[in-house]
Amino acid sequence: MPFSSKxxxxxxQLLAGIRAFRARYYDRRPENMRQLVTEGQHPEVLxxxxxxxxxxxxxxxxxxxxxxxxxxxxxxxxxxxxxxxxYHGTSAAIEYAVKxxxxxxxxxxxxxxxxxxxxxxRLRTGQKAEDDFVSPWVSIAASxxxxxxxxxxxxxEKFDAERLQHTPAIIERAAVRASVENLMTFPFVREGVExxxxxxxxxxxxxxxxxxWAIHPETRMFQxxx
Amino acid sequence: MPFSSKxxxxxxQLLAGIRAFRARYYDRRPENMRQLVTEGQHPEVLxxxxxxxxxxxxxxxxxxxxxxxxxxxxxxxxxxxxxxxxYHGTSAAIEYAVKxxxxxxxxxxxxxxxxxxxxxxRLRTGQKAEDDFVSPWVSIAASxxxxxxxxxxxxxEKFDAERLQHTPAIIERAAVRASVENLMTFPFVREGVExxxxxxxxxxxxxxxxxxWAIHPETRMFQxxx
Amino acid sequence: MPFSSKxxxxxxQLLAGIRAFRARYYDRRPENMRQLVTEGQHPEVLxxxxxxxxxxxxxxxxxxxxxxxxxxxxxxxxxxxxxxxxYHGTSAAIEYAVKxxxxxxxxxxxxxxxxxxxxxxRLRTGQKAEDDFVSPWVSIAASxxxxxxxxxxxxxEKFDAERLQHTPAIIERAAVRASVENLMTFPFVREGVExxxxxxxxxxxxxxxxxxWAIHPETRMFQxxx
Amino acid sequence: MPFSSKxxxxxxQLLAGIRAFRARYYDRRPENMRQLVTEGQHPEVLxxxxxxxxxxxxxxxxxxxxxxxxxxxxxxxxxxxxxxxxYHGTSAAIEYAVKxxxxxxxxxxxxxxxxxxxxxxRLRTGQKAEDDFVSPWVSIAASxxxxxxxxxxxxxEKFDAERLQHTPAIIERAAVRASVENLMTFPFVREGVExxxxxxxxxxxxxxxxxxWAIHPETRMFQxxx
Numbered sequence: 001m002p003f004s005s006k007x008x009x010x011x012x013q014l015l016a017g018i019r020a021f022r023a024r025y026y027d028r029r030p031e032n033m034r035q036l037v038t039e040g041q042h043p044e045v046l047x048x049x050x051x052x053x054x055x056x057x058x059x060x061x062x063x064x065x066x067x068x069x070x071x072x073x074x075x076x077x078x079x080x081x082x083x084x085x086x087y088h089g090t091s092a093a094i095e096y097a098v099k100x101x102x103x104x105x106x107x108x109x110x111x112x113x114x115x116x117x118x119x120x121x122r123l124r125t126g127q128k129a130e131d132d133f134v135s136p137w138v139s140i141a142a143s144x145x146x147x148x149x150x151x152x153x154x155x156x157e158k159f160d161a162e163r164l165q166h167t168p169a170i171i172e173r174a175a176v177r178a179s180v181e182n183l184m185t186f187p188f189v190r191e192g193v194e195x196x197x198x199x200x201x202x203x204x205x206x207x208x209x210x211x212x213w214a215i216h217p218e219t220r221m222f223q224x225x226x
Numbered sequence: 227m228p229f230s231s232k233x234x235x236x237x238x239q240l241l242a243g244i245r246a247f248r249a250r251y252y253d254r255r256p257e258n259m260r261q262l263v264t265e266g267q268h269p270e271v272l273x274x275x276x277x278x279x280x281x282x283x284x285x286x287x288x289x290x291x292x293x294x295x296x297x298x299x300x301x302x303x304x305x306x307x308x309x310x311x312x313y314h315g316t317s318a319a320i321e322y323a324v325k326x327x328x329x330x331x332x333x334x335x336x337x338x339x340x341x342x343x344x345x346x347x348r349l350r351t352g353q354k355a356e357d358d359f360v361s362p363w364v365s366i367a368a369s370x371x372x373x374x375x376x377x378x379x380x381x382x383e384k385f386d387a388e389r390l391q392h393t394p395a396i397i398e399r400a401a402v403r404a405s406v407e408n409l410m411t412f413p414f415v416r417e418g419v420e421x422x423x424x425x426x427x428x429x430x431x432x433x434x435x436x437x438x439w440a441i442h443p444e445t446r447m448f449q450x451x452x
Numbered sequence: 453m454p455f456s457s458k459x460x461x462x463x464x465q466l467l468a469g470i471r472a473f474r475a476r477y478y479d480r481r482p483e484n485m486r487q488l489v490t491e492g493q494h495p496e497v498l499x500x501x502x503x504x505x506x507x508x509x510x511x512x513x514x515x516x517x518x519x520x521x522x523x524x525x526x527x528x529x530x531x532x533x534x535x536x537x538x539y540h541g542t543s544a545a546i547e548y549a550v551k552x553x554x555x556x557x558x559x560x561x562x563x564x565x566x567x568x569x570x571x572x573x574r575l576r577t578g579q580k581a582e583d584d585f586v587s588p589w590v591s592i593a594a595s596x597x598x599x600x601x602x603x604x605x606x607x608x609e610k611f612d613a614e615r616l617q618h619t620p621a622i623i624e625r626a627a628v629r630a631s632v633e634n635l636m637t638f639p640f641v642r643e644g645v646e647x648x649x650x651x652x653x654x655x656x657x658x659x660x661x662x663x664x665w666a667i668h669p670e671t672r673m674f675q676x677x678x
Numbered sequence: 679m680p681f682s683s684k685x686x687x688x689x690x691q692l693l694a695g696i697r698a699f700r701a702r703y704y705d706r707r708p709e710n711m712r713q714l715v716t717e718g719q720h721p722e723v724l725x726x727x728x729x730x731x732x733x734x735x736x737x738x739x740x741x742x743x744x745x746x747x748x749x750x751x752x753x754x755x756x757x758x759x760x761x762x763x764x765y766h767g768t769s770a771a772i773e774y775a776v777k778x779x780x781x782x783x784x785x786x787x788x789x790x791x792x793x794x795x796x797x798x799x800r801l802r803t804g805q806k807a808e809d810d811f812v813s814p815w816v817s818i819a820a821s822x823x824x825x826x827x828x829x830x831x832x833x834x835e836k837f838d839a840e841r842l843q844h845t846p847a848i849i850e851r852a853a854v855r856a857s858v859e860n861l862m863t864f865p866f867v868r869e870g871v872e873x874x875x876x877x878x879x880x881x882x883x884x885x886x887x888x889x890x891w892a893i894h895p896e897t898r899m900f901q902x903x904x
Contacts, residue, residue: 058282062244136314515692535810
């Protein structure tokens with residue numbers, strides 16, 4: 001039987017948090033939740049973020065319930081469009097957000113110190129990984145490293161492996177670009193973008209300094225948002 | 227070029243939220259973020275929740291950055307263990323949380339009014355869906371409906387389809403159970419549970435009343451958490 | 453020159469908090485402040501609380517800007533009605549709240565571990581105080597101790613002094629009662645109460661347990677609020 | 679009997695807020711309150727603010743319980759040092775903060791659209807007021823208007839009355855200066871300032887734009903804080 005019989009301390013604290021949420025959002029100021037229950041959700045934004053506990057989209061943007069439709073996976077990756085009938089959780093969420101909820105904004109939110117991207121760097125520079133899912137998953141962005149890593153087995157590859165371990169931001173951002181490009185392979189995304197009803201944003205959060213960077217629409221380079 | 231040149235209103239507001247986050251977490255009370263940057267993340271909890279904008283795990287539990295490692299997908303589903311080398315985003319996050327971060331708790335958090343589960347009910351009762359990803363994805367929990375739906379094409383099936391549209395909570399909870407069972411097919415999850423170092427929780431949030439329900443460890447029935 | 457030339461750490465942090473406030477209330481969600489600026493304040497509640505840093509009315513009640521008109525002084529005292537032309541800060545605030553803002557509720561909010569009431573107990577039991585203002589100020593509630601303290605200079609008084617140091621809650625609540633009674637000496641307060649347009653509440657916050665107590669309208673005894 | 683028998687809507691909401699506070703500060707994250715209960719309060723800052731519901735010191739500075747010792751009265755005024763044994767609430771709080779709590783900072787926080795200052799302007803320009811307490815109280819700062827208002831009964835006085843109704847900020851700030859000067863008449867304040875252990879700050883909050891202004895330590899002029 002997988003269930004523990006007595007709440008552990010972390011669970012006890014989360015349940016206290018839920019009591020506070022109920023007192024705050026259902027009793028103290030019920031308007032917002034009441035409307036969300038009656039009328040359903042109408043978020044304008046789909047945010048694709050990382051599972052990392054330090055980069056919570058709602059906290060980071062001071063969102064309220066109802067504002068952000070959120071996908072979170074390891075390394076905030078978007079796979080390419082592959083309608084093959086198998087389980088594609090991220091693609092399902094993108095489809096639901098764009099076709100059912102008709103969001104007007106999609107944000108891919110990367111960040112510094114990403115463990116998934118560290119795994120990708122190791123993987124792409126020839127270091128073995130012993131896992132079932134993380135490596136295949138992060139390999140979605142493997143080609144993003146092409147400009148930064150020498151040929152397989154070369155001296156340059158070893159050198160780059162070393163270098164990138166210490167400057168992962170370049171890869172974290174390249175992976176955001178790759179996800180943005182994969183987004184555009186979804187026909188319903190491309191249509192919305194071309195019709196001007198859907199806007200795509202590539203962001204990267206500098207965890208050390210608390211600064212957000214975004215892909216500039218013209219230069220297409222990452223720049224700090226003022 | 228997929229990028230819009232001027233921030234739309236929702237984006238402008240999110241950027242204002244980020245300024246508030248920075249002022250709050252980096253300037254006003256920097257201790258927490260500073261530690262999370264220096265020492266990395268050490269969350270105790272993996273939470274698998276829905277992308278629905280109304281059920282944000284951090285808001286709902288009053289979490290702070292660093293506390294929850296979060297996966298969010300449509301209908302908070304866990305697929306079965308399938309280490310076949312293809313893209314399994316949710317499984318990758320579970321693997322990373324359990325093996326690398328060594329979380330002690332896994333919460334599967336379902337909720338009322340779940341659009342993904344509505345899709346599953348339609349799908350499972352013979353109504354055609356025109357989508358590429360949502361239907362295959364939610365079919366992860368299809369067998370959870372078996373006790374509640376008559377044989378394919380039967381009169382009972384039609385009746386059940388109608389009925390379940392109006393009482394989806396029973397299916398939303400059955401889907402949480404299915405995900406909890408799928409979790410146990412992951413060898414590293416099962417090991418942790420059997421060793422007593424990992425605890426699994428099935429929760430369902432009553433959006434109308436703000437009450438959390440949980441699978442009781444002994445009766446295994448959903449009950450409101452006091 | 454009384455001004456320091458470089459912000460100290462506490463000031464630096466408050467200024468960071470103000471930046472967060474501006475980003476949150478002026479940029480992220482400007483509606484509330486915009487309305488309060490355009491239409492002026494219309495609070496329904498006057499709260500008379502203690503200056504104690506642990507019992508902040510806005511935090512304690514999760515208030516937003518515009519909701520509470522607040523007086524804070526040592527021991528949350530209301531002096532009797534004395535329209536003698538001298539400086540009566542608390543009385544001025546009561547007058548402004550009732551006559552100009554037309555609040556419908558007045559709350560006198562006392563609390564456990566009140567330093568001002570400790571001073572009052574010492575004062576009332578014959579212990580000398582070396583201060584210019586605190587003792588005269590808290591003596592507003594001196595008569596509230598009459599039922600609990602023996603005659604001046606008596607053995608009983610010594611005994612009571614000792615006892616009350618360890619059970620100050622009884623005096624903290626008696627002082628709230630005294631302030632409520634003083635409130636009723638203000639003609640414009642009495643009129644509102646008698647007309648049914650103004651309601652008075654006597655509260656006491658149990659700092660140790662986080663529980664609020666209130667004077668019950670019928671029994672007039674302090675009871676925990678459900 | 680002054681107590682209403684059934685909670686009105688504003689009271690019901692405040693009680694819900696208190697439930698949220700308890701869940702948040704006593705159950706979810708109890709460390710801070712537990713320490714404040716065990717060790718008592720040790721605020722570093724005394725803030726003297728206005729009762730105005732729109733300028734709540736804790737919200738404005740994102741303070742937590744325990745950080746700010748707060749006096750709030752009409753127009754955030756400090757009377758001059760008058761140790762005459764009568765009721766001086768603000769002076770008592772200053773004395774308690776400086777002598778018992780040994781705060782290192784005193785902030786006088788004024789703000790735009792101050793109703794108390796409007797009353798002072800009317801009073802000082804010959805308009806009758808029908809009140810018992812507000813006019814005597816705000817007259818604490820009456821001399822602050824001397825540079826801005828012509829002689830009593832003069833044409834210039836009428837002109838200035840009209841002008842100042844539309845530019846009250848100049849008087850709001852002059853009143854902050856007056857309070858800062860009155861603070862320095864308290865011997866224990868002056869001692870602390872001269873010893874360098876106590877710092878005084880004169881602030882004014884621009885309610886329209888969300889900007890804080892402060893008296894510059896050298897020029898002594900009000901300037902926006904970066």
